[in-house]
Amino acid sequence: xxxxxxxxxxxxxxxxxxxxxxxxxxxxxxxxxxxxxxxxxxxxxxxxxxxxxxxxxxxxxxxxxxxxxxxxxxxxxxxxxxxxxxxxxxxxxxxxxxxxxxxxxxxxxxxxxxxxxxxxxxxxxxxxxxxxxxxxxxxxxxxxxxxxxxxxxxxxxxxxxxxxxxxxxxxxxxxxxxxxxxxxxxxxxxxxxxxxxxxxxxxx
Amino acid sequence: xxxxxxxxxxxxxxxxxxxxxxxxxxxxxxxxxxxxxxxxxxxxxxxxxxxxxxxxxxxxxxxxxxxxxxxxxxxxxxxxxxxxxxxxxxxxxxxxxxxxxxxxxxxxxxxxxxxxxxxxxxxxxxxxxxxxxxxxxxxxxxxxxxxxxxxxxxxxxxxxxxxxxxxxxxxxxxxxxxxxxxxxxxxxxxxxxxxxxxxxxxxxxxxxxxxxxxxxxxxxxxxxxxxxxxxxxxxxxxxxxxxxxxxxxxxxxxxxxxxxxxxxxxxxxxxxxxxxxxxxxxxxxxxxxxxxxxxxxxxxxxxxxxxxxxxxxxxxxxxxxxxxxxxxxxxxxxxxxxxxxxxxxxxxxxxxxxxxxxxxxxxxxxxxxxxxxxxxxxxxxxxxxxxxxxxxxxxxxxxxxxxxxxxxxxxxxxxxxxxxxxxxxxxxxxxxxxxxxxxxxxxxxxxxxxxxxxxxxxxxxxxxxxxxxxxxxxxxxxxxxxxxxxxxxxxxxxxxxxxxxxxxxxxxxxxxxxxxxxxxxxxxxxxxxxxxxxxxxxxxxxxxxxxxxxxxxxxxxxxxxxxxxxxxxxxxxxxxxxxxxxxxxxxxxxxxxxxxx
Amino acid sequence: xxxxxxxxxxxxxxxxxxxxxxxxxxxxxxxxxxxxxxxxxxxxxxxxxxxxxxxxxxxxxxxxxxxxxxxxxxxxxxxxxxxxxxxxxxxxxxxxxxxxxxxxxxxxxxxxxxxxxxxxxxxxxxx
Numbered sequence: 001x002x003x004x005x006x007x008x009x010x011x012x013x014x015x016x017x018x019x020x021x022x023x024x025x026x027x028x029x030x031x032x033x034x035x036x037x038x039x040x041x042x043x044x045x046x047x048x049x050x051x052x053x054x055x056x057x058x059x060x061x062x063x064x065x066x067x068x069x070x071x072x073x074x075x076x077x078x079x080x081x082x083x084x085x086x087x088x089x090x091x092x093x094x095x096x097x098x099x100x101x102x103x104x105x106x107x108x109x110x111x112x113x114x115x116x117x118x119x120x121x122x123x124x125x126x127x128x129x130x131x132x133x134x135x136x137x138x139x140x141x142x143x144x145x146x147x148x149x150x151x152x153x154x155x156x157x158x159x160x161x162x163x164x165x166x167x168x169x170x171x172x173x174x175x176x177x178x179x180x181x182x183x184x185x186x187x188x189x190x191x192x193x194x195x196x197x198x199x200x201x202x203x204x
Numbered sequence: 205x206x207x208x209x210x211x212x213x214x215x216x217x218x219x220x221x222x223x224x225x226x227x228x229x230x231x232x233x234x235x236x237x238x239x240x241x242x243x244x245x246x247x248x249x250x251x252x253x254x255x256x257x258x259x260x261x262x263x264x265x266x267x268x269x270x271x272x273x274x275x276x277x278x279x280x281x282x283x284x285x286x287x288x289x290x291x292x293x294x295x296x297x298x299x300x301x302x303x304x305x306x307x308x309x310x311x312x313x314x315x316x317x318x319x320x321x322x323x324x325x326x327x328x329x330x331x332x333x334x335x336x337x338x339x340x341x342x343x344x345x346x347x348x349x350x351x352x353x354x355x356x357x358x359x360x361x362x363x364x365x366x367x368x369x370x371x372x373x374x375x376x377x378x379x380x381x382x383x384x385x386x387x388x389x390x391x392x393x394x395x396x397x398x399x400x401x402x403x404x405x406x407x408x409x410x411x412x413x414x415x416x417x418x419x420x421x422x423x424x425x426x427x428x429x430x431x432x433x434x435x436x437x438x439x440x441x442x443x444x445x446x447x448x449x450x451x452x453x454x455x456x457x458x459x460x461x462x463x464x465x466x467x468x469x470x471x472x473x474x475x476x477x478x479x480x481x482x483x484x485x486x487x488x489x490x491x492x493x494x495x496x497x498x499x500x501x502x503x504x505x506x507x508x509x510x511x512x513x514x515x516x517x518x519x520x521x522x523x524x525x526x527x528x529x530x531x532x533x534x535x536x537x538x539x540x541x542x543x544x545x546x547x548x549x550x551x552x553x554x555x556x557x558x559x560x561x562x563x564x565x566x567x568x569x570x571x572x573x574x575x576x577x578x579x580x581x582x583x584x585x586x587x588x589x590x591x592x593x594x595x596x597x598x599x600x601x602x603x604x605x606x607x608x609x610x611x612x613x614x615x616x617x618x619x620x621x622x623x624x625x626x627x628x629x630x631x632x633x634x635x636x637x638x639x640x641x642x643x644x645x646x647x648x649x650x651x652x653x654x655x656x657x658x659x660x661x662x663x664x665x666x667x668x669x670x671x672x673x674x675x676x677x678x679x680x681x682x683x684x685x686x687x688x689x690x691x692x693x694x695x696x697x698x699x700x701x702x703x704x705x706x707x708x709x710x711x712x713x714x715x716x717x718x719x720x721x722x723x724x725x726x727x728x729x730x731x732x733x734x735x736x737x738x739x740x741x742x743x744x745x746x747x748x749x750x751x752x753x754x755x756x757x758x759x760x761x762x763x764x765x766x767x768x769x770x771x772x773x774x775x776x777x778x779x780x781x782x783x784x785x786x787x788x789x790x791x792x793x794x795x796x797x798x799x800x801x
Numbered sequence: 802x803x804x805x806x807x808x809x810x811x812x813x814x815x816x817x818x819x820x821x822x823x824x825x826x827x828x829x830x831x832x833x834x835x836x837x838x839x840x841x842x843x844x845x846x847x848x849x850x851x852x853x854x855x856x857x858x859x860x861x862x863x864x865x866x867x868x869x870x871x872x873x874x875x876x877x878x879x880x881x882x883x884x885x886x887x888x889x890x891x892x893x894x895x896x897x898x899x900x901x902x903x904x905x906x907x908x909x910x911x912x913x914x915x916x917x918x919x920x921x922x923x924x925x926x927x928x
Binding site: 015016017022025026029030032033036037039040043044047048062066069070073074076077079080081084087088176179180183184186187190191193194198199200202 | 809812813816817819820823824827830831834838841844845848851852855856859860863864865869870872873876877879880881883884887888891892895896
């Protein structure tokens with residue numbers, strides 16, 4: 001218990017929440033505003049443009065992105081399963097599921113890196129047009145969020161897991177909060193994928 | 205130190221110096237760190253404008269005294285260059301808003317006093333709190349470092365409008381505007397982490413018996429402020445990333461087709477939207493101005509209740525108004541964009557919401573004024589500042605009305621009238637409230653009240669000088685004198701009749717600076733002089749005889765736990781002059797009234 | 802939210818059903834994109850609807866939102882309102898600008914006068 005701060009691990013009766021859970025939801029609300037602003041920019045740039053390409057026309061690979069969608073959805077399932085394992089007090093099951101979650105994150109980033117690499121080697125950079133600009137910014141920022149989540153998950157899989165032996169309730173709560181963040185990252189991609197890869201174009 | 209040295213604090217004794225004072229997780233230490241850093245930035249930002257005012261009062265003349273040192277550094281023969289003038293302007297705004305006022309109002313006052321006023325041992329996330337301060341510090345370092353870039357710091361206004369902000373010295377990472385963007389990323393991150401902390405603390409860590417309608421108004425104000433920061437900042441973060449991409453990676457988020465710069469067509473893809481930057485910027489920046497005023501309103505409320513010895517009038521109206529104000533602040537932003545050609549339908553929409561938002565502000569101001577009626581007013585220094593706040597904020601608010609109506613704004617937009625309007629709200633408004641807070645709460649932090657004589661001198665001098673700076677701006681603005689003119693209107697025919705006001709304003713500004721030295725001397729003298737011993741008549745812990753919980757803690761409150769025992773709350777926050785009580789106030793944590801003997 | 806020892810099997814079943822629904826929803830999204838829909842607005846609405854349902858499933862079940870009380874919902878509703886405001890008002894501004902551009906041929910802050918003489922010649926172009 002850090003400095004005797006109340007409701008660190010046990011929920012406060014009237015809100016039903018422990019502190020970190022409220023904290024992470026508030027943070028996610030701010031992230032909604034961040035990605036919302038970028039989606040708004042997509043809309044504004046598109047509405048103001050005379051013509052707007054489809055993802056396919058710009059050489060975006062829909063099948064790779066669909067694979068990535070499946071990968072992230074799977075990682076969301078394994079993330080919540082890792083939390084459930086801790087409820088069952090099964091640390092090795094937790095490690096297995098958390099490990100798969102991190103692995104899925106790796107696969108996502110590798111596919112992303114491949115996509116970016118293919119673009120760059122064809123000389124397609126963000127400055128080419130506003131579609132590529134918003135594509136790289138949206139997916140790039142999302143990718144950074146995936147990396148951040150992977151780093152936290154890796155810590156909680158490795159050295160952070162020591163807390164299971166000293167304060168299992170607090171550790172379980174940490175996994176729940178990390179899970180909330182990871183699910184949000186998945187949620188953003190669920191909207192990103194159709195917007196960038198599947199939206200019909202606009203031709204004068 | 206005090207008699208409380210004997211109290212143990214849950215095994216946190218023997219903290220090395222760097223953990224106790226540098227990388228501390230104690231909200232009081234962090235609050236002081238924010239406070240000192242923010243005050244330094246405020247003074248520095250003020251120095252920038254004192255420099256600008258030389259150029260405005262005596263255009264084309266060499267800067268005295270320091271002109272010699274600045275030789276070659278953005279001056280020619282000691283005369284400020286136009287680019288330097290722009291740098292000073294942009295950085296003055298940025299530093300005052302993001303490095304000065306907001307960190308002082310939320311990071312310093314909020315951090316120190318919110319946990320105390322709700323009876324909590326600390327903020328909900330002490331380590332996150334520490335991280336917030338250091339990220340703010342890094343942002344400040346990046347901003348200051350940008351002055352050393354040869355091509356200059358950011359010089360496209362604190363508003364960084366595209367395409368100018370895109371095109372000023374683009375390319376390299378180490379240019380003023382790009383560093384401004386990087387600095388903003390840090391500062392916004394710091395604010396976001398801080399606001400999460402504040403909301404969780406206020407929701408979760410309220411002491412037993414401290415229901416929502418028993419919260420001191422200061423805490424309500426900080427809560428709404430935290431929500432504004434949480435939800436309004438991210439779009440600017442996004443816009444900052446996009447402008448960064450434009451400047452460094454050559455994208456065209458904010459660059460339209462067909463831009464010609466210096467006779468040459470710009471080699472970018474084009475297709476961008478110039479107004480998009482303005483929308484995203486003002487989506488934050490309008491709630492930001494409420495972030496600037498709400499903590500101030502909170503402080504004024506506390507000081508007024510305490511120094512009138514009666515409860516605040518209309519507590520419920522205050523609470524509902526501040527919540528409504530917070531919500532409305534998100535739907536008024538484009539009143540900053542009336543002249544961008546949006547179309548009359550949109551203008552009408554935003555003008556309407558802007559008129560609506562003036563209602564809760566007026567309710568709050570009125571409630572504070574009515575609170576004075578029938579009070580036993582004590583005219584100490586904090587109260588003087590709080591009293592002066594009321595008419596000054598009134599002037600600021602009223603001058604906002606012709607700006608909020610799109611038709612009159614056609615004439616007044618981008619004139620000195622705007623600068624006068626917002627400075628009235630922030631300078632004799634917020635800043636005076638923050639001074640009130642420093643004078644009021646100094647005895648809780650240090651155990652010593654600041655010197656009253658010096659305080660009153662500081663107050664009267666500042667009040668007169670500050671009106672000398674900003675009232676003429678309203679006059680100049682009505683005369684059509686534009687903002688951001690390097691020569692203060694010297695070469696514009698229609699401004700000739702108003703030029704002499706420039707000298708009035710500049711001399712007032714320098715006088716204002718001089719009176720702040722009185723405050724600085726008083727501040728440091730108070731911190732370093734010896735504490736008085738507590739006597740039977742002098743309650744060291746509660747010298748102002750206040751009802752709120754922070755005064756129930758020892759002085760200063762105990763490291764990491766604040767209170768000797770966790771307080772429980774039994775009554776509303778401003779129980780002054782309760783009949784049949786032996787004192788003229790009943791603290792919130794007092795279970796029973798003490799009968800008059 | 803701390804589930805009891807035995808409850809996890811029920812939870813796990815729910816998670817698997819949501820997983821299946823999400824995979825199905827993704828395939829559906831791609832399939833809809835292949836079908837050429839005449840109206841752009843309808844296509845966007847369908848895509849948005851499927852994405853929203855998928856997002857809701859993630860939020861309600863993986864993020865345990867269905868078990869939370871009002872406070873979290875209120876925070877999210879607040880954020881959603883502001884997103885709608887941001888997107889809506891900015892889109893409205895853009896759209897309004899297109900109308901102003903077409904009618905007056907330039908950006909104008911003066912009240913738009915319906916050009917009575919040109920009324921017959923101007924075809925109402927969809928913006």
